[in-house]
Amino acid sequence: KQEVTQIPAALSVPEGENLVLNCSFTDSAIYNLQWFRQDPGKGLTSLLLIQSSQREQTSGRLNASLDKSSGRSTLYIAASQPGDSATYLCAVRDTDKLIFGTGTRLQVFP
Amino acid sequence: GAGVSQSPSNKVTEKGKDVELRCDPISGHTALYWYRQRLGQGLEFLIYFQGNSAPDKSGLPSDRFSAERTGESVSTLTIQRTQQEDSAVYLCASSLVGTDTQYFGPGTRLTVL
Numbered sequence: 001k002q003e004v005t006q007i008p009a010a011l012s013v014p015e016g017e018n019l020v021l022n023c024s025f026t027d028s029a030i031y032n033l034q035w036f037r038q039d040p041g042k043g044l045t046s047l048l049l050i051q052s053s054q055r056e057q058t059s060g061r062l063n064a065s066l067d068k069s070s071g072r073s074t075l076y077i078a079a080s081q082p083g084d085s086a087t088y089l090c091a092v093r094d095t096d097k098l099i100f101g102t103g104t105r106l107q108v109f110p
Numbered sequence: 111g112a113g114v115s116q117s118p119s120n121k122v123t124e125k126g127k128d129v130e131l132r133c134d135p136i137s138g139h140t141a142l143y144w145y146r147q148r149l150g151q152g153l154e155f156l157i158y159f160q161g162n163s164a165p166d167k168s169g170l171p172s173d174r175f176s177a178e179r180t181g182e183s184v185s186t187l188t189i190q191r192t193q194q195e196d197s198a199v200y201l202c203a204s205s206l207v208g209t210d211t212q213y214f215g216p217g218t219r220l221t222v223l
Binding site: 004031032034036041042043044045046049051089091093096097098099100101102103 | 114141143145150151152153154155158160166169201203210211212213214215216217
């Protein structure tokens with residue numbers, strides 16, 4: 001059974017810091033891996049999607065890497081801003097459904 | 111519509127009552143998913159609809175949970191005889207067949223007293 005783990009569970013950093021969020025999964029037979037952002041009272045917003053054949057994806061200040069053989073992904077956020085404060089979820093696609101980690105709650109303070 | 115919508119946004123009910131949660135997917139999206147997020151936990155897959163195919167119900171936690179979808183439109187998730195452990199945010203997502211990105215609605219927060 002696929003299990004997805006995220007560390008740290010919570011992170012508080014000053015504005016401007018570069019930071020790394022970690023995601024690990026137990027079964028390397030995945031179709032893809034996605035990183036989402038969840039804001040309180042709102043739905044999930046997809047940030048980056050990495051196909052199983054890819055190693056990384058970049059969007060603006062965000063960079064996500066995937067090492068399928070070791071069951072790991074990282075989300076790198078450069079020059080963090082207070083607007084980045086949210087919960088970040090990673091999810092692996094298992095056939096048709098997504099299996100989510102429990103998330104990292106990020107707070108960026110001015 | 112512009113995105114996935116869900117109603118109600120909040121629902122408070124008494125233990126033992128039945129509830130219905132509604133999801134309106136993005137127009138043209140043939141795939142529809144329901145997930146549940148309990149406090150402090152990750153999202154759990156509940157059920158998946160794809161066009162006219164039989165739904166994947168493998169994530170439904172008990173026979174008190176059921177869901178329907180007519181064609182490629184609205185879906186309703188029904189929870190019968192609600193229990194306190196059913197309290198959670200219920201999220202709906204839709205996607206185009208052949209694509210990987212799921213678009214999520216804002217969720218329905220269900221509280222069972």
